[in-house]
Amino acid sequence: MPGIYLHIPFCRKACTYCDFHFSTSTQGKARVLNAMALELEQRATEMEGSVGTIYFGGGTPSLLEASEIARFMQDIRGRCSVAPDAEVTLEANPDDITEERLAAWKELGITRLSLGTQSFREERLRFMGRAHTAEQALRSIALIAKAGFASWTIDLIYGLPQMSLAEWDEQLTIALEHGMPHLSAYCLTVEAKTALAHQVAKGAVHMPEDADQSAQLDRLMSRMEAAGLVHYEISNFGLPGHFSRHNSSYWDGVHYLGIGPSAHSYNGATRRWNVANNIRYAKALEAGEPYWESETLNAAQRTNELLLTGLRTLAGVALYKLELDALAINRPSFEQYLAQGLLLVQDGRLVLTKAGRHFADRIASDLFVSADDRPDRA
Numbered sequence: 001m002p003g004i005y006l007h008i009p010f011c012r013k014a015c016t017y018c019d020f021h022f023s024t025s026t027q028g029k030a031r032v033l034n035a036m037a038l039e040l041e042q043r044a045t046e047m048e049g050s051v052g053t054i055y056f057g058g059g060t061p062s063l064l065e066a067s068e069i070a071r072f073m074q075d076i077r078g079r080c081s082v083a084p085d086a087e088v089t090l091e092a093n094p095d096d097i098t099e100e101r102l103a104a105w106k107e108l109g110i111t112r113l114s115l116g117t118q119s120f121r122e123e124r125l126r127f128m129g130r131a132h133t134a135e136q137a138l139r140s141i142a143l144i145a146k147a148g149f150a151s152w153t154i155d156l157i158y159g160l161p162q163m164s165l166a167e168w169d170e171q172l173t174i175a176l177e178h179g180m181p182h183l184s185a186y187c188l189t190v191e192a193k194t195a196l197a198h199q200v201a202k203g204a205v206h207m208p209e210d211a212d213q214s215a216q217l218d219r220l221m222s223r224m225e226a227a228g229l230v231h232y233e234i235s236n237f238g239l240p241g242h243f244s245r246h247n248s249s250y251w252d253g254v255h256y257l258g259i260g261p262s263a264h265s266y267n268g269a270t271r272r273w274n275v276a277n278n279i280r281y282a283k284a285l286e287a288g289e290p291y292w293e294s295e296t297l298n299a300a301q302r303t304n305e306l307l308l309t310g311l312r313t314l315a316g317v318a319l320y321k322l323e324l325d326a327l328a329i330n331r332p333s334f335e336q337y338l339a340q341g342l343l344l345v346q347d348g349r350l351v352l353t354k355a356g357r358h359f360a361d362r363i364a365s366d367l368f369v370s371a372d373d374r375p376d377r378a
């Protein structure tokens, strides 16, 4: 079932590692939200069939007033057919969590809360430039655990400078002690043009060795397995019944509509992305001018996307779905990864082994087909 993503492009503070689109000024918030409502009105007819998932992401959607979330929910329900069991996720930061707000979000139809915790340690939160404190992180997870959402999840970051296995274990223990049904765990990466990239370039921050980050991923996998959380995507673990349906749709190539500055959309053939600038986005919508770019994917691009996203999942890539014979073209890489025990062919699917999960993106890109290699289809 198709999904709707709403990008709320505002944050209280800029986290040092973040390269998402957001503004730390909420001055133009009403104007941007109005423009998003207009975009939704204009594009709702693009949704074919019932909407199965709605995702408020960002940015920091928990900065919105309940009335602003209610307006989007009403607009979506008024303009699209929404499945009765639709998954509705809201990303929230710990500094926005109160019992009252959790109750209000539930009342509005939010079924799944995604908490941007990142760490329970004060010095780590300061290092990452997060707006919340460790005390707020601990308090918010306790409140969410008893708030009664159908599901909830937290984000944690590993691979931090000088992070020991003991520290990582401590983070996972805190989360598990609260009965966390889902975890998204990301290895810290240095994205271009971020404050972290600048700190690393001038030698103020030294990133850990790959071996340390790799040991933390191994520990993460074994701790989650022991707790019964399935490693269903490279960065995601969930108890059965708690996998993110919205994110799984991206990995399965399901269609989605992205609303808001920088949001991406996919209709099975064309990718489209909105301008990543709040004012330009709002102005263009108000003036009836284009605010997006798009590209229609060719068979090689579709095959490569399937390899990149599918190999990150537990289910892997169904070979029959590859429109081009990527494995025939890249036979040496394919054979090499099979021989190294990083890749398996199982029941007509290409899957990474546990060892292979450390190199998911590299393995996928080594199997990519290039436009020049494309065999002619008979």
Ligand code: SF4
Pocket: 010, 011, 012, 013, 014, 015, 018, 019, 020, 022, 058, 059, 060, 093, 116
């Ligand atoms: S709160 Fe999230 S979106 Fe905002 S700057 Fe931090 S990581 Fe980026």
